[in-house]
Amino acid sequence: MKVVLFCGGYGMRMRNDSSDVIPKPMQMVGPRPLIWHVMRYYAHFGHKDFILCLGYGAEHIKKYFLDYEEAASNDFVLRDGKVELLHTDISDWSITFADTGVESAIGERLRRVRKHLDGDEYFLANYADVLTDAPMDEIIDKFHASGAAASMLIVPPQSSFHCVDVTESGVVTEIAPVSRMPIWENGGFFVLSNEIFDLLPPGGDLVEDVCGTLAQQGRLFGYKHLGFWKPTDTFKERAELDANYQHGIRPWMVWEAEDKEDVVAPA
Numbered sequence: 035m036k037v038v039l040f041c042g043g044y045g046m047r048m049r050n051d052s053s054d055v056i057p058k059p060m061q062m063v064g065p066r067p068l069i070w071h072v073m074r075y076y077a078h079f080g081h082k083d084f085i086l087c088l089g090y091g092a093e094h095i096k097k098y099f100l101d102y103e104e105a106a107s108n109d110f111v112l113r114d115g116k117v118e119l120l121h122t123d124i125s126d127w128s129i130t131f132a133d134t135g136v137e138s139a140i141g142e143r144l145r146r147v148r149k150h151l152d153g154d155e156y157f158l159a160n161y162a163d164v165l166t167d168a169p170m171d172e173i174i175d176k177f178h179a180s181g182a183a184a185s186m187l188i189v190p191p192q193s194s195f196h197c198v199d200v201t202e203s204g205v206v207t208e209i210a211p212v213s214r215m216p217i218w219e220n221g222g223f224f225v226l227s228n229e230i231f232d233l234l235p236p237g238g239d240l241v242e243d244v245c246g247t248l249a250q251q252g253r254l255f256g257y258k259h260l261g262f263w264k265p266t267d268t269f270k271e272r273a274e275l276d277a278n279y280q281h282g283i284r285p286w287m288v289w290e291a292e293d294k295e296d297v298v299a300p301a
Contacts, residue, residue: 035083035174035225036151037076040140041069041162042089057091059162060098061272064279065106067098068266069162071286074123078289079170081158082127085150087134087143096131099124141238148231159224159240165275165286167262168223177225182255184230184248186241187221189263218256220245221263262286 041059059069066074073084088095102124104110109120130150134143144159151157158170168187177185191212199208220241233244248254262285266272284290 035081036085036154036157037073037081037083038085038087038144038147038151038157038159039069039072039162040087040143040160041095042087042092042134042136042138042143044090055091055094057094058266060091060094061266063165063266063272063275064284068165068272069095070123071165072160072162073127074289075165075286076158076160076170077124077127081170084127085130085132085147086162087138087147088131089134089136089138089143092131092133099129099131139237139239141234141240141243142236144240145231145234145236145238151228153228155228157226157228159226161222163266164222165262165264165266166221166223166259167285167288168221168257168259170223173223173257174225176257177255180255181253182248183227183253184245185225185255185257186245187223187259187263188218188256189221189259191217191219192263192265218258221259222265 039059041057043058059072060067062068063071069086076082076084086095104119104122104124105117107123111118111120130147132147132150134146138146140161166187173185173187195212196209197212198206200206224240230240230244230248233247234240235243238244245254264271264275264286266275278284
């Protein structure tokens with residue numbers, strides 16, 4: 035399936051100040067930017083046809099892939115002054131770079147790349163700034179089995195705040211972490227049918243206009259994921275991911291096990 039990535043927003047909470055012009059999907063985690071980690075995740079499950087909804091900082095994303103250095107994250111042999119790669123990342127990827135406007139809402143960005151979906155009945159979508167170890171193949175299978183028109187990954191609340199139960203007179207009766215509340219958050223990984231475009235008005239929103247309507251109709255499937263899931267809305271969250279990467283804590287890199295299987299032990 036094609037993968038639509040929303041990577042054109044300002045990402046103001048991620049930027050240090052107004053002089054920081056690097057778009058959020060290009061913030062680094064290890065030797066590669068966030069968007070690479072998201073794309074590599076999808077490629078691991080066989081989805082290698084990407085449509086990038088560009089906007090703010092589009093030139094940085096384009097330049098990165100136009101000047102892509104395979105040797106930065108792959109083993110290689112340097113022989114006679116030439117690089118011989120032992121593995122590749124993106125050689126079999128197809129990436130469509132589409133300008134969807136700087137100020138466009140998510141839904142509008144999706145409308146503007148509809149033509150690049152080539153009429154496919156189903157496709158995937160993502161915010162390009164969330165990492166997970168969720169089993170995408172299982173998510174897709176359960177979506178199809180549900181008969182729904184759209185699916186979203188849902189996760190427990192990530193907030194560290196506490197909820198308080200209080201009486202009218204001000205007596206606190208209970209305090210509980212938000213993470214223990216029986217509610218779920220939108221995890222940002224979508225499986226969508228082409229039908230969603232019938233519900234998406236110009237300038238509309240994917241979650242409020244489309245998912246909200248489908249939820250009322252009982253036609254939105256939520257895949258509950260209790261494993262690793264990490265957003266990168268802020269500089270701190272991105273820094274935590276990078277620190278974990280440096281310490282070898284990389285649960286979102288589900289492709290690493292596959293890469294290790296490709297290594298042939300010496301005779």
